[in-house]
Amino acid sequence: MTDTTRFIPDRLQSPLQKRLKSWESLLLLVAIAIFVANSFASPYFLNAWNLSDATFNFTEKAMIAFAMALLIISGEIDLSVASIIALASTAMGAAVQMGAGTPVLILVGLGTGLLCGAFNGVLVTRLGLPSIVVTIGTMSLFRGISYIVLGDQAFRGYPADFAFFGQGYVFWVITFELVLFAVIAVIYGMILHMTNFGRAVYAIGNNPTGALFSGIRVARVKFILFLLTGLMSGVAAICLTSRLGSTRPSIATGWELEVVTMVVLGGVNILGGSGTIPGVVIAAFVMGLVTFGLGLLNVPGIVMSIVIGALLIGVIALPRLWKMWRAQ
């Protein structure tokens, strides 16, 4: 709320120094520490197959997190991602009932995601509504449609070859999802850090008015970002549905929180304007390792959610506390 004074330093830090002091390297240290702690805490941790299983804890969420990172950097947010998963999964389930094969299912999943993203995007960019309210609304709406279609029932009977996306292995312990995660990470890293579009995303997040006056089509960029977030939710829906082999309307409940946590943990400023894809990648690993490690120690899921919630607040609060302490 208050304006902070920004100083322009007399001399820039050397690139190496800057890199060492960055949020990403701090996060990497945390990831390594958790990894080491986990391997001491449980004898089952250092096992290639177990670690491979652990990647499922974050791959699907991280796919959405990359698109969400761009969206948050541009100053918007999408809280409806988990509900898009539910709706896309329901649409795929309905398609199966009509006898659709795997290629059609993929199209249905991606198409539903794109449609939902476009719906959010139109409401935000065309009608000029605040994205947080719009997506709180569509969060109820999309999942609500799943409930209308499914009620207390479930869709099953997905074709056998559809299982590959969530259960398949590309090579030894390397899952298809992990490969997809890596490919998507690289694509989004390139979009954000190497293209004009990526520069536009930063510009919009830092100063939407300034961006508009520099000739950036603010509304169009934001619309594309909502489309991408919807698309990634569709991809995640395909992987998750394939992995679970069934669809219930309560699928992926609460994921929006974990996705946002992952993005914020990755060093993306929740108010927009800064953040990197490598940061989100490391944050995905940190969250995956934490949940997997706690799981091996028989910590129940809801207690893990305390840890996730505390992480979300902690990662933002600690640097600010540190700054306040330094200022004294």
Add this chain to the structure above:
Amino acid sequence: MLQRLITSREALLLGAIAVLLALISTRFPGFVTPSNLADVFNDTSPLILLAIGQMIVILTKCIDLSVAANLALTGMVVSMLNLAFPGLPVALILVVAITLGALMGMFNGILVWKLDIPPIVVTLGTMTIFRGIIFLISDGKWVNSHEMSPAFKAFPRFELLGLPMLSWTAILAVIVFTIVMSRTTLGRAAYAVGGNPHAATYTGIEVGRTQFWAFTISGALAGLTGYLWVSRYAVAYVDIAGGFELDVVAACVIGGISIAGGIGSVGGALLGALFLGVIKNALPVINVSPFWQLAISGGAIIIAVAVNARASRTKGRIILKSAEHAA
């Protein structure tokens, strides 16, 4: 003056509720009998209580997504307290519930005020933390009806002048906060902070402090509702009121409270909550599956916020927005 009254958001919403009731009554006259309407009001009372708190928070440019988790945690604590000390008077239980709720609200408020963390991040985080704590203290167990003392369960049902205490609590809250918002410095400060934070700062209103008190009020109301909820439904467990925070935000948005802050009234929150309450209670009557409710409240949020945006755009204060949309 009269024209302003008729075209105000509250009058519009009141009209919408009246039309809704009229439509339902054409097929089910029993729905609009005074006794049934009183039941609908009683059923909506928890939503009204939370919507009032949420309104004040939204006025100050914040949002509180932790209210339902706060409600559930307070409900569990007072239920376990009642289980351990069945003789505890209800007055004391009420004090404990309000205090505990207020403390959780203060926790949100401190993080927003002193550390300047965005409210949505704070309350998304505390939402999961509060829910998790319920599991930790209850071990995932339920506190059931037969374990609660009769006095504990009787309070929200106790009838005074034909209305149960639950309804009276909501009515009392509406009256108290109408006065607080229009006749006290805190209420005026909330409008000032939401309307123009910079100007508020220059007039000597501390933005963060006002937001802190808004969160405290929202928390206190959530705590109070927590006790009323568990005693009315006579059960407490981890997931009670799950997702209720969305209904609360929906009630506020429908009630014409601007998410950008500074615009809104207690009456709006009340009517927004009643609108949702009527729909929720009418669905089973007109034979629509309860599974429709989530989609309907989602749709209502979107329509309401779109209508609000249209209504406020005619004022023509923001010059750049139109340029942005033309792009």
